[in-house]
Amino acid sequence: MPHIKVKPFDKEKIEKLLPKSEILTFRAKPLSGEDELYGVVLEGEEFLLHLKPESDAYLIKYDKVTRPLKVNLLKEAIERTANELKLEILSSNITIHPGKSAYASAYEKKIEDFEEITFPKEKVCVEVGFGSGRHLLYQAQKHPDTLFIGLEIHTPSAQQVLKQIDLLGIDNIWVVNYDARLFLEMLPSNLLEKIYVHFPVPWDKKPHRRVISQAFLEESIRTLKAGGRLELRTDSNNYFWYALETFFALPKVEVEVRKNEALEVTSKYEARWLKMEKDIYDVYVTCKEESEEKKERLDFNFNIVKYREGQEQKLPKKPVVFYGYFVHFERVYKIGDDAMLVKCAFGSFDRPEHKYILVGKEQSRYFVSRPVKTRVNHLAHQKIVEYLTH
Numbered sequence: 339m340p341h342i343k344v345k346p347f348d349k350e351k352i353e354k355l356l357p358k359s360e361i362l363t364f365r366a367k368p369l370s371g372e373d374e375l376y377g378v379v380l381e382g383e384e385f386l387l388h389l390k391p392e393s394d395a396y397l398i399k400y401d402k403v404t405r406p407l408k409v410n411l412l413k414e415a416i417e418r419t420a421n422e423l424k425l426e427i428l429s430s431n432i433t434i435h436p437g438k439s440a441y442a443s444a445y446e447k448k449i450e451d452f453e454e455i456t457f458p459k460e461k462v463c464v465e466v467g468f469g470s471g472r473h474l475l476y477q478a479q480k481h482p483d484t485l486f487i488g489l490e491i492h493t494p495s496a497q498q499v500l501k502q503i504d505l506l507g508i509d510n511i512w513v514v515n516y517d518a519r520l521f522l523e524m525l526p527s528n529l530l531e532k533i534y535v536h537f538p539v540p541w542d543k544k545p546h547r548r549v550i551s552q553a554f555l556e557e558s559i560r561t562l563k564a565g566g567r568l569e570l571r572t573d574s575n576n577y578f579w580y581a582l583e584t585f586f587a588l589p590k591v592e593v594e595v596r597k598n599e600a601l602e603v604t605s606k607y608e609a610r611w612l613k614m615e616k617d618i619y620d621v622y623v624t625c626k627e628e629s630e631e632k633k634e635r636l637d638f639n640f641n642i643v644k645y646r647e648g649q650e651q652k653l654p655k656k657p658v659v660f661y662g663y664f665v666h667f668e669r670v671y672k673i674g675d676d677a678m679l680v681k682c683a684f685g686s687f688d689r690p691e692h693k694y695i696l697v698g699k700e701q702s703r704y705f706v707s708r709p710v711k712t713r714v715n716h717l718a719h720q721k722i723v724e725y726l727t728h
């Protein structure tokens with residue numbers, strides 16, 4: 339990633355530059371420490387640059403949380419900042435060709451896309467943790483009238499399958515590189531024909547990381563059509579019994595169990611167990627009734643939050659843990675006398691959000707974009723608003 343090292347300079351000169359700078363919008367100084375953040379607007383994109391003092395130089399680089407997708411924007415912002423401040427450059431990697439960019443495909447969807455999305459097919463299925471994608475690709479080719487949404491947290495596997503989709507000319511798969519445990523709540527009720535959970539990681543030592551849980555099943559039942567089915571396939575005896583117990587606690591479902599049933603397609607993972615003659619279990623959970631439509635409208639505004647003097651000192655210094663989520667004000671920066679920038683981690687423990695919140699005298703907002711509209715993020719947002727208004 340682009341960065342430069344410059345000769346240490348008087349950072350106060352940034353204050354003078356700010357009113358006339360073409361790209362810098364604010365300077366944020368931490369309550370403790372020597373690093374600084376600079377707000378940038380370039381080609382309509384907002385992000386932050388990070389200045390970090392080192393032993394005999396200042397390093398100017400990107401900020402991870404607000405990093406823009408286009409590396410060239412970062413390069414330009416760093417170069418122009420150095421020029422505007424007339425800094426003496428000691429070393430720079432700005433001319434280095436940016437690394438290989440991620441594989442871009444129209445079939446990759448972000449979790450945010452599901453806040454408002456139209457499904458191109460009437461029938462929709464979900465596959466959780468598709469790994470090599472053998473089952474997902476097979477199903478999509480066999481059922482061109484159905485949209486298959488594949489969820490996978492392992493990015494290289496997601497990228498691999500996106501390449502396969504393009505190579506095979508398939509147009510009825512969406513790949514979402516996101517945690518399946520948080521995804522289903524983005525879907526409307528009574529949508530899905532099937533949810534496939536094939537060979538989930540058993541997590542015997544860390545059961546809280548398992549995909550199958552009471553909450554996941556409740557969301558599965560809500561998103562499945564009446565008559566729709568969740569299909570779990572596992573080689574783990576332990577996971578099988580755990581899942582069965584969880585399934586039986588559900589109302590409005592029918593549970594069916596099979597052992598060593600051959601499927602039309604064998605995943606790479608399954609092939610390994612078959613060679614070892616391991617038992618394989620299937621548990622089918624059929625949803626028997628329609629569910630209510632989702633009504634929640636999750637609002638992430640900061641309408642009542644305005645900067646008040648000394649407020650930065652009042653925020654909790656340590657992470658605050660609530661039931662199923664947390665809020666951590668990681669670092670607080672002052673912007674002049676009447677604004678602050680708060681670096682914050684919050685939401686679910688497994689997939690926390692990392693955001694800055696720009697708290698001003700007149701108005702406040704997430705800098706640069708608001709969190710994904712999930713229930714836990716919303717609970718955390720409400721707590722953040724509470725802390726910022728106390």
Ligand SMILES: C[S@@+](CC[C@H](N)C(=O)[O-])C[C@H]1O[C@@H](n2cnc3c(N)ncnc32)[C@H](O)[C@@H]1O
Pocket residue numbers: 466467468469470471489490491492495516517518519536537538539549605606607608
């Ligand atoms: C044991 S592999 C099985 C892969 C594939 N289903 C098969 O049968 O070959 C489990 C896969 O689930 C993915 N995974 C684990 N937890 C997940 C989660 N919470 N959300 C989405 N994918 C997950 C892993 O990255 C891995 O690719």
